[in-house]
Amino acid sequence: xxxxxxxxxxxxxxxxxxxxxxxxxxxxxxxxxxxxxxxxxxxxxxxxxxxxxxxxxxxxxxxxxxxxxxxxxxxxxxxxxxxxxxxxxxxxxxxxxxxxxxxxxxxxxxxxxxxxxxxxxxxxxxxxxxxxxxxxxxxxxxxxxxxxxxxxxxxxxxxxxxxxxxxxxxxxxxxxxxxxxxxxxxxxxxxxxxxxxxxxxxxxxxxxxxxxxxxxxxxxxxxxxxxxxxxxxxxxxxxxxxxxxxxxxxxxxxxxxxxxxxxxxxxxxxxxxxxxxxxxxxxxxxxxxxx
Numbered sequence: 001x002x003x004x005x006x007x008x009x010x011x012x013x014x015x016x017x018x019x020x021x022x023x024x025x026x027x028x029x030x031x032x033x034x035x036x037x038x039x040x041x042x043x044x045x046x047x048x049x050x051x052x053x054x055x056x057x058x059x060x061x062x063x064x065x066x067x068x069x070x071x072x073x074x075x076x077x078x079x080x081x082x083x084x085x086x087x088x089x090x091x092x093x094x095x096x097x098x099x100x101x102x103x104x105x106x107x108x109x110x111x112x113x114x115x116x117x118x119x120x121x122x123x124x125x126x127x128x129x130x131x132x133x134x135x136x137x138x139x140x141x142x143x144x145x146x147x148x149x150x151x152x153x154x155x156x157x158x159x160x161x162x163x164x165x166x167x168x169x170x171x172x173x174x175x176x177x178x179x180x181x182x183x184x185x186x187x188x189x190x191x192x193x194x195x196x197x198x199x200x201x202x203x204x205x206x207x208x209x210x211x212x213x214x215x216x217x218x219x220x221x222x223x224x225x226x227x228x229x230x231x232x233x234x235x236x237x238x239x240x241x242x243x244x245x246x247x248x249x250x251x252x253x254x255x256x257x258x259x260x261x262x263x264x265x266x267x268x269x270x271x272x273x274x275x276x277x278x279x280x281x282x283x284x285x286x287x288x289x290x291x
Contacts, residue, residue, distance in 0.1 A: 032119030034194025036107035105196020166228030176249035
């Protein structure tokens with residue numbers, strides 16, 4: 001529970017609480033993508049109690065009756081008439097064991113009491129892996145965690161935190177050879193569908209149409225800070241190589257790919273017949289590109 005942030009122009013709610021992380025085997029059916037989390041109903045009630053009243057004209061809030069808010073349908077009677085929440089509602093998640101922190105958005109308030117469900121992106125950013133939980137058989141044996149199990153699982157602290165609307169983000173590929181034609185549209189769709197926030201120095205993974213994975217370091221924001229909101233904003237995305245060597249190697253691979261079927265590039269793919277001899281070549285780094 002908490003108080004309203006004293007800065008009139010900053011639509012923050014002062015709220016924090018500690019939660020046990022739901023094991024991946026239990027959160028997987030929820031298909032949590034990007035930075036979305038599940039919190040318990042009690043967290044919503046506490047946030048509503050700490051939210052500013054409509055009498056604060058300088059703050060931007062959406063009505064608790066808004067049917068498009070992911071938390072609106074769960075609100076209980078006593079708060080509906082008087083309370084409002086920032087839209088979108090954003091959080092800062094902290095792992096007290098290693099100090100890792102990452103920002104997140106809410107999907108819904110449907111988790112078990114005292115628990116939070118996270119997707120792979122948030123688990124990785126917080127330094128939490130499956131080895132920190134009970135075995136798969138233990139987690140599948142019952143529909144709900146017992147209180148003793150919950151206490152044994154990793155705990156994180158969650159703070160409600162206002163984030164400014166981002167106007168610019170710089171991403172750095174973690175490997176050479178990323179062709180924008182392969183991932184740019186997928187990245188834009190993933191940001192639009194699965195993310196409310198971005199966190200500086202986190203790693204953003206984009207899955208390609210062939211099952212390959214492109215990983216980017218989130219390197220810089222405008223406005224500057226450790227996080228931004230990416231909802232309802234015109235966000236410029238800039239891709240810059242980690243260094244000159246990576247940039248040269250990426251260009252070399254892109255050129256080689258474009259020269260497929262020429263003397264300088266890989267031979268064009270096609271059907272193979274074991275009874276017919278076929279000559280061709282494969283440029284290093286292009287093995288997975290031949291179809």
